Amino acid sequence: MRGFLASSIASSIGVACAAALALPLTLPAPAATARAGLGAAGSAPAPARSDVRGSTQSLPLAPLAPLTRAIGSTASTASMALAEEGLTRRDVRRFSMVGVIWNNPDTALHGQVQVRTRAAGTGVWSGWRSLETHNDDAADPGTDERTSGRVRGSTAPLWVGDSDGVEVRVEGDRRTEGRAPSTRALPAASGLPSGLRLELVDPGDPDEAGDEVPMRGTAPGVAHGSQAGPPGAGAGNSESAEALASSTANADLVPLGATVIPALSRSATVREMRTLRGLELTAGQRKKPHIGPRPRIVTRRGWGADEDLRERGFAYTKKVKAAFVHHTSSGNTYRCSQAASVIRAIYRYHVVSMGWRDIGYNFLVDKCGTIYEGRAGGVAKAVRGAHTLGFNNNSMGIAVLGSFSKSKPPAAVLKAIARLTAWKLGLYGANPRGKTYLKSSGGNLYRKGKNVRMNVISGHRDGYPTACPGWQLYRKLGTIRSTAAHYQGRR
Known part of the structure; x- marks a missing residue:
């Protein structure tokens, strides 16, 4: 200064x-x-x-x-x-x-x-x-x-x-x-x-908002009612309509009220993809699907989202053709046990302070590699976020909690992003090592209406003049692409 x-x-x-x-x-x-x-x-x-x-x-x-x-x-x-x-x-x-x-x-x-x-x-x-x-x-x-x-x-x-x-x-x-x-x-x-x-x-009292996110290997809460999710989820101690809607958006994957969507094996993920995507799959996808095993994801209930803060309903696009990687620029001083609090604070900042309909990112990853559901609407669906100005259609945004302009991202972060993109992009037939075209809505590096050729896994700076996701994370995107392709079974 x-x-x-x-x-x-x-x-x-x-x-x-x-x-x-x-x-x-x-x-x-x-x-x-x-x-x-x-x-x-x-x-x-x-x-x-x-x-x-x-x-x-x-x-x-x-x-x-x-x-x-x-x-x-x-x-x-x-x-x-x-x-x-x-x-x-x-x-x-x-x-x-x-x-x-x-x-x-x-x-x-x-x-x-x-x-x-x-x-x-x-x-x-x-x-x-x-x-x-x-x-x-x-x-x-x-x-x-x-x-x-x-x-x-x-x-x-x-x-x-x-x-x-x-x-x-x-x-x-x-x-x-x-x-x-x-x-x-x-x-x-x-x-x-x-x-x-x-x-x-x-962000709220950790004892009331369920900061103790279920660790790997523990059974997720799945019962619908007072025992599902953190105490006090939704408005007050009763289930609000918006809390129910957010949980229902993932009902194809887990029972209502789940705090965690558990990981699946690759074979189980393929079966699930055929159920979820059905007639949308091409002949090649049906015969030899390229999709990574579904990773473990902490739901919005799991990190204690107050569903009454956001706007009602969900916003969707047609498909997920690309993933944009971000960092939150919120610092690296948090403990992983505090990650749920950090996410609740970002959520409140995005909605109450900045005026958005919901948290901007589709997914968030903490520095220990835990993946969290971001914007409501269903983790397997093409939810429109507010993460990459002009390129929110047909894409998803993944934000790593922290700042990575000078600090190197932990290996657990890189693995988590690779696992997440291998699964979610695989649901829509996208190759993590490939290229795709996205149409600019304007306000970024490209004029409105221009079809821009981009990496399927890109950094925020590829679509906007910004330092995000920080040089130390951006330089690792090549490794993430290769690892994600490997998880999809691609050579």
């Missing part, structure tokens, strides 16, 4: 704009979890429903007084002055994930966002941590999800663990005036998007 601040202040066209929270010690009512909470920027958050686990505190950011750099001052002294200006430590309700949102999803935040948090219990403050400002996972242009009027621009969320204090600073950079135009405009007045708000997400 200091180097960034120094260059911004020293520049003749630089604009430094820091933002901090000024919160009362008497804490406000919980922020709304319903879509109504995504109204005009600056509106007071409505009280939360008492029957919904977790909460979101949505707090407006306020500009500090402008800083004046004395003539002849050095960049380093100006940097220090700015770093200390208005950065007070404030108490808030407990949370575990942070992010920053703003009004217009088509506006980019050109600058830097940093937060520091206080660990609950110990009272120890973290150092300053940066949030990824280019959060490019999104629904396609023109879709109901994108044009709902509820969607916000956002940073990527950051997992910080159980915390009860926060500071934030945001600095805009107007040195983008000479850049080529992009799909997201930069407000010229301040260098920062309007309506900046800090989102503090509490």
